[in-house]
Amino acid sequence: MDDKPMVPLVFKRRSEEEMRRSSLAYLEASISRRSVRTFSSDPVPRDIIENCIKAAATSPSGANLQPWHFVAVSDPAVKAKIRAAGEQEERAFYERRASDAWKEVLRPFRTDANKPYLETAPWLIAIFTVNSYVKPDGEKQQTYYPKESVGIATGVLISALHQAGLATLTHTPSPMNFLNQLLQRPSAEKPFLLLIVGYPEEGTQVPAISRKSVAEIATFV
Numbered sequence: 001m002d003d004k005p006m007v008p009l010v011f012k013r014r015s016e017e018e019m020r021r022s023s024l025a026y027l028e029a030s031i032s033r034r035s036v037r038t039f040s041s042d043p044v045p046r047d048i049i050e051n052c053i054k055a056a057a058t059s060p061s062g063a064n065l066q067p068w069h070f071v072a073v074s075d076p077a078v079k080a081k082i083r084a085a086g087e088q089e090e091r092a093f094y095e096r097r098a099s100d101a102w103k104e105v106l107r108p109f110r111t112d113a114n115k116p117y118l119e120t121a122p123w124l125i126a127i128f129t130v131n132s133y134v135k136p137d138g139e140k141q142q143t144y145y146p147k148e149s150v151g152i153a154t155g156v157l158i159s160a161l162h163q164a165g166l167a168t169l170t171h172t173p174s175p176m177n178f179l180n181q182l183l184q185r186p187s188a189e190k191p192f193l194l195l196i197v198g199y200p201e202e203g204t205q206v207p208a209i210s211r212k213s214v215a216e217i218a219t220f221v
């Protein structure tokens, strides 16, 4: 690969006071994010979804190969097919695959194999991990740390959607290979997760869960 020129970094140092304010503002905004399982069918303009995907695509990635692909689905016919295939996997999960221990920790979320939000919500974003792709010159390019990269990009996407005023649900029907077929993605791409995006339905309730304290999740040495 030809070396690209180096350019000066654009970075403006801020005062500690301003950093404290900004970090607290972001923390507060983050605290209000909750996964939602009941969605309104109200439409969300495509350009807002596109902005959030663009924000996700600024994420760091192995060798900057940007090993992600986002399929944003609003077509009701495609959503119906995703729901049918997803619910089939979920039935196998709840009836056979899930261990009792797994079902026990899932209990507070009152989940089951029915996933009406796959059709109700205005957008489903299927996120694919790109393990390799064909470059414009026809050569195959393997990617590096694709899972880590896509995990980071997904986090950024969830945060961007939340900042935009939208609710999400990270959904992982397993296995998700049906998404390759339904969304016509090559086998070098592996479905990472399905994000349900929209507004919460009026009167939506969420489980009264808490977040671990800093002492539990972080160590400062």
Ligand code: IYR
Binding pocket: 090, 093, 106, 109, 111, 112, 113, 171, 172, 173, 174
């Ligand atoms: N994929 C199933 C089960 C499920 C698993 C976990 I871990 C969750 O946090 C929530 C659900 C489902 O979507 O119902």
